[in-house]
Amino acid sequence: MPNRRLISIRLPGLPPLPSAYAEADRQQAIQDLLAGNRFEPAGLGDGPFGLELSLREGRLIFDIRDAEDRPLRALILALGPFRRLIKDYRLVVDSHEQAVREGWGEARVQAIDMGRRGLHNEGAELLMQRLEGRIGLDHETARRLFTLICALHQRI
Numbered sequence: 640m641p642n643r644r645l646i647s648i649r650l651p652g653l654p655p656l657p658s659a660y661a662e663a664d665r666q667q668a669i670q671d672l673l674a675g676n677r678f679e680p681a682g683l684g685d686g687p688f689g690l691e692l693s694l695r696e697g698r699l700i701f702d703i704r705d706a707e708d709r710p711l712r713a714l715i716l717a718l719g720p721f722r723r724l725i726k727d728y729r730l731v732v733d734s735h736e737q738a739v740r741e742g743w744g745e746a747r748v749q750a751i752d753m754g755r756r757g758l759h760n761e762g763a764e765l766l767m768q769r770l771e772g773r774i775g776l777d778h779e780t781a782r783r784l785f786t787l788i789c790a791l792h793q794r795i
Contacts, residue, residue, distance in 0.1 A: 643679045646706060647689040648672060650791060660736040668786035679775035683711050694791050716769050724765065725792045728758045759785060
């Protein structure tokens with residue numbers, strides 16, 4: 640179903656991220672997400688949908704909206720199961736940024752990037768598991784949402 644997708648995504652209250660690199664990563668995730676995604680919330684019809692993603696009191700909030708930005712449903716996930724992955728992802732992203740900035744060499748940058756992709760995949764799988772039966776996602780959508788969850792967590 641072509642309308643079972645996101646047409647907007649917001650991260651309300653997100654202050655600027657700690658580096659231009661982190662901000663570019665967030666912007667790219669949003670652009671890629673909006674260019675192609677599968678977002679199928681159970682029981683909410685055909686869509687398309689908007690999403691406000693936020694953190695409150697250690698919980699991840701998926702505020703699902705209709706195309707006119709009216710609230711449809713909010714899903715709340717405990718952030719605990721994601722914390723180790725988020726911490727590891729942040730460390731790998733920081734290392735990648737440093738490697739590029741300081742010219743550590745192509746092989747080291749690629750090795751760090753492989754680690755980053757592995758964490759992305761693990762985060763995507765966890766997100767898909769946690770949302771199973773509530774929101775259907777494809778792997779790429781879940782990867783990009785995991786990037787945004789990490790960006791949200793950087794403000795804490």
